[in-house]
Amino acid sequence: MNDLFSLDADGFDESVSAGRSERNRLRSPLPVRMRPRTVDEIVGQQHLLGAGSPLRTLAGGEPAARTGAPTSVILWGPPGTGKTTLAHVIARGPGRKFVELSAITAGVKDVRRVMDEALSNRDLHRITTVLFLDEIHRFNKAQQDALLPGVENGWVVLIAATTENPSFSVVSPLLSRSLLQTLKPLTENDIRSLLQRAVDDPRGLSGEVAIDDDALDHLVRLAAGDARRGLTALEAAAGVAQSEEQSKEPEEDHPLDGDGRGVVRITLEHAEKAVDVAALRYDRAGDQHYDVVSAFIKSLRGSDVDAALHYLARMLESGEDPRFVARRLMISAAEDVGMADPTALQTAVAAAQAVQLIGMPEGRIILAEAVVHIATSPKSNAAYNGINRAIADVRAGKGQGIPAHLRDAHYPGASQLGHGKGYVYSHDEPHGIAAQQYAPDDLVGTDYYIPTDRGAERAVAGRLEKLRAIIRNG
Numbered sequence: 001m002n003d004l005f006s007l008d009a010d011g012f013d014e015s016v017s018a019g020r021s022e023r024n025r026l027r028s029p030l031p032v033r034m035r036p037r038t039v040d041e042i043v044g045q046q047h048l049l050g051a052g053s054p055l056r057t058l059a060g061g062e063p064a065a066r067t068g069a070p071t072s073v074i075l076w077g078p079p080g081t082g083k084t085t086l087a088h089v090i091a092r093g094p095g096r097k098f099v100e101l102s103a104i105t106a107g108v109k110d111v112r113r114v115m116d117e118a119l120s121n122r123d124l125h126r127i128t129t130v131l132f133l134d135e136i137h138r139f140n141k142a143q144q145d146a147l148l149p150g151v152e153n154g155w156v157v158l159i160a161a162t163t164e165n166p167s168f169s170v171v172s173p174l175l176s177r178s179l180l181q182t183l184k185p186l187t188e189n190d191i192r193s194l195l196q197r198a199v200d201d202p203r204g205l206s207g208e209v210a211i212d213d214d215a216l217d218h219l220v221r222l223a224a225g226d227a228r229r230g231l232t233a234l235e236a237a238a239g240v241a242q243s244e245e246q247s248k249e250p251e252e253d254h255p256l257d258g259d260g261r262g263v264v265r266i267t268l269e270h271a272e273k274a275v276d277v278a279a280l281r282y283d284r285a286g287d288q289h290y291d292v293v294s295a296f297i298k299s300l301r302g303s304d305v306d307a308a309l310h311y312l313a314r315m316l317e318s319g320e321d322p323r324f325v326a327r328r329l330m331i332s333a334a335e336d337v338g339m340a341d342p343t344a345l346q347t348a349v350a351a352a353q354a355v356q357l358i359g360m361p362e363g364r365i366i367l368a369e370a371v372v373h374i375a376t377s378p379k380s381n382a383a384y385n386g387i388n389r390a391i392a393d394v395r396a397g398k399g400q401g402i403p404a405h406l407r408d409a410h411y412p413g414a415s416q417l418g419h420g421k422g423y424v425y426s427h428d429e430p431h432g433i434a435a436q437q438y439a440p441d442d443l444v445g446t447d448y449y450i451p452t453d454r455g456a457e458r459a460v461a462g463r464l465e466k467l468r469a470i471i472r473n474g
Contacts, residue, residue, distance in 0.1 A: 030235035031228045033203045034194070035085055037092060043227065044190040045082055048181050055181065058157065059090045072151045072158040074136070074166050074175070077183025079290050080226030083161035087132035090159060097121060097129045099156075103138035108146045115150040122155060129156045136160040137169030144171045151177050163290065185225030192220050194227055195234050209238045209264045215271040222271075224291065234266075236274035241266045292318075293328055300329075301336040305375035312364075312371050322363050326352035329370045340380035340455030347373045378455030386449035399440040406438065433470050445472060 036042045039049055039059050048055050058073070075083040091098035099114055118129035136144070150156045151174065158178070166175055186194075198204035199211055211219075211234075219237065223230030245264045296311035315325055326348070333348040351370035355363040393399060409420025424434040437444060447468075451461040 029232065030198060030204060031231040034198050034201065034231055036089060039089055042082060042085060042089065043194045044186040045086075045183055047184070054179055055086065055090070059086075059093060071154050071156075072160070072174070072178040074160045074162065074170060074178045074180045075183055076162050076164075076166055076180060078163060078185055078225070080223075080228040080230075081183040081185060082227065083183060084132065084134065087130065087159040087161070090157065091130040091132070093128075095127055096157075097127050098132065099129055100132045100134070103133060103135040103143070106133075106143075108143050111143060111146040115146075115155055118150060118155040119153075131156040131158050133158065133160045135162060137162045137164040137166075141171055144174050148173055148177070186223075186227055187225070188220050191223045191225070191227065191230045192216060195219055195223075195230055198231055198234055205234075205238055207263070209241060209266055211237075211266040212268060214268045215266050218268055218271045226291075229291075233271070233274055237266050237271045238264070240273045241270040244270070292320075293324075297328060297332055297336075300332045300371065300375050301379065303375055303379065305372055308371050308375045309368060312367060316360070316364055316367075322355050322360055322367060323352070325367055326355050326370075329367070329374060333370075333374050335384045336379050336381055337374055337377045338380040338383040339451065339457040339460050340378040342456060344374050344377045378457075380452045380454050380457045382449060382451050382457065389448045393443065393446070399443050401440050403437050403440070405436065431470075433467060435470055435473070438471065 039056055042049060050056070055073070075086060077083060087100075088098065090096075097118075099118075101110060101114065114129070114131055118131070121127040121129055131150070133139075133147075147158060151158050160170070160178070162169060166180060170178075195211075195216060199209060200207050215237065219230055219233050222233050241264045292311055292315055296308060296315065299307035299311060312325065316322065330345065330348040330352060333345040337344040348370050351366045354366045358366065404418045405421055405423040407417075407419040409415060409423075415421070422436075424436050426432050426434040429435075439446065449464070451457045451464060453461060
């Protein structure tokens with residue numbers, strides 16, 4: 001008993017710890033075990049990690065105030081490109097404490113608790129807290145605002161990750177105080193190097209397997225630039241190969257590694273068998289759904305109703321939240337069908353509400369109806385392009401001021417400023433259309449909405465031409 005619980009000088013049983021670490025290693029998924037520990041181990045993203053770059057400086061462990069490194073970084077990129085990995089590497093610097101929050105489950109109270117603890121750790125223990133906030137685009141304005149004091153005062157080094165454009169999903173005060181870093185999908189060479197390292201590395205498969213070139217090429221293609229996806233597929237392929245090997249009779253000419261143990265070869269057949277296993281794990285873990293939903297949306301946009309129904313079935317069978325699917329349908333109806341068939345959005349909204357009321361499995365029928373409507377509708381992204389053009393002009397500083405006759409004239413003193421003077425009430429005019437200036441002076445005559453000649457939008461185009469002629473030329 002005394003030997004079992006004997007402690008070293010620090011009160012720590014090294015033998016027990018070693019055993020526990022090994023068990024944890026074996027239980028952890030391969031992507032977790034292979035997570036880089038230093039900047040030099042990171043595969044890809046070299047455009048962000050060159051000598052003297054802000055991220056490399058931040059990962060060096062020196063206080064940001066001393067090095068000039070940012071205290072807030074937003075990492076924007078597709079899944080599997082290393083956002084979480086970069087946060088972990090930065091947190092490994094000396095005097096650092098790593099705290100991770102998910103925007104899916106955390107609230108304002110959680111953020112404030114982390115900030116209070118970070119302030120105490122900084123002032124009392126000289127420990128810098130690295131706060132990694134995953135999926136920051138899911139935080140609302142109030143939740144993002146709660147991050148500002150800690151960022152402004154240097155209580156935390158904030159590393160926020162998002163797969164969506166931060167210009168639309170992150171509040172301006174936080175965005176202006178952060179260094180935005182855009183991550184790129186990994187190349188095939190990056191993925192190949194990573195998978196080969198995982199085969200040989202003691203943290204990975206420890207050389208217990210070898211992989212044929214054609215099997216490795218297949219897994220690289222399967223990864224499609226996503227490191228986690230590639231490593232998960234490799235682990236699944238190794239599992240298939242080892243299971244088949246265990247079912248065979250021992251052979252004398254079985255290849256051995258340096259310790260005399262049998263080395264199992266992963267063949268192309270093993271890799272192909274593992275594809276379905278890996279895909280299922282990814283769907284349930286919430287990662288591959290980015291790939292599947294991308295194919296789903298593009299199939300709807302491309303009017304391939306059969307492919308769209310396939311991806312719908314794939315998402316539902318893998319446990320995807322039907323409400324998520326319904327939200328994507330509403331976006332697709334507005335973005336890709338638009339005014340070519342305005343009823344598509346009505347169908348999508350009705351489907352979302354009906355799924356909430358009915359639930360699954362019957363909800364699949366309602367979602368399928370919306371998919372068929374959207375996929376078979378004529379397509380127009382004119383409204384989508386119109387708002388994007390308008391936003392671009394606003395960001396460029398255009399459209400300053402509002403014509404005086406359109407300004408609010410209901411408060412005392414407004415008339416003295418000329419507000420509302422000369423305004424023409426549309427309902428008093430022929431056809432209910434008043435000929436007057438509505439746009440700011442520098443945007444008069446600017447066309448944001450350019451309708452197509454598809455579906456119902458053909459009629460809209462004819463009417464719009466007459467409307468603009470009356471309004472602008474009256």
